[in-house]
Amino acid sequence: GAVVSQHPSWVICKSGTSVKIECRSLDFQATTMFWYRQFPKQSLMLMATSNEGSKATYEQGVEKDKFLINHASLTLSTLTVTSAHPEDSSFYICSAREGANEKLFFGSGTQLSVL
């Protein structure tokens, strides 16, 4: 089946630094990718929807200047957490689909810990 690779799986950084998370579709062209955040024992919260070649659409309450999303190719989307702070510590997951009605595949997630 289709595979979505997310890297890194785990990252620790100092407060104030920026962290980039990559999401790649390995065997299909992902026209749309989604980014989620998941706190312990809570549901996945959609942060933004990213369509290849256009600006991401952010959910209400998500700071676009803090969570920079780039979807420059059909196989790669990146999420950059800028000037990370301890409250940004969370599990970040991406998902991708090939077309509007196609199945959604999830990455394995990235655990971010900001010290």
Next chain:
Amino acid sequence: QKEVEQDPGPLSVPEGAIVSLNCTYSNSAFQYFMWYRQYSRKGPELLMYTYSSGNKEDGRFTAQVDKSSKYISLFIRDSQPSDSATYLCAMSRIINNDMRFGAGTRLTVKP
């Protein structure tokens, strides 16, 4: 009120038991209903997908949707230790778009 409510558990059952997992929701516009399984610190994987009301069966898994009650269920028959995971319900108005997730129910099946 959250759009999607799901009891986080934890739920512990003996091997072979029938497991019932449930979600309620408030948005009557939801048309697509999914169940995902998520192992610890991994991304969710799709188990079952249902459109509108009705039942769907796949092996040991049965998904039910009752739109009139805004209530969905996932049943697992003959549960196995390998079924131990967190189960997330998800729903959307448009297929695979703008999905809303439940908090997930953590299930442990004891040998």
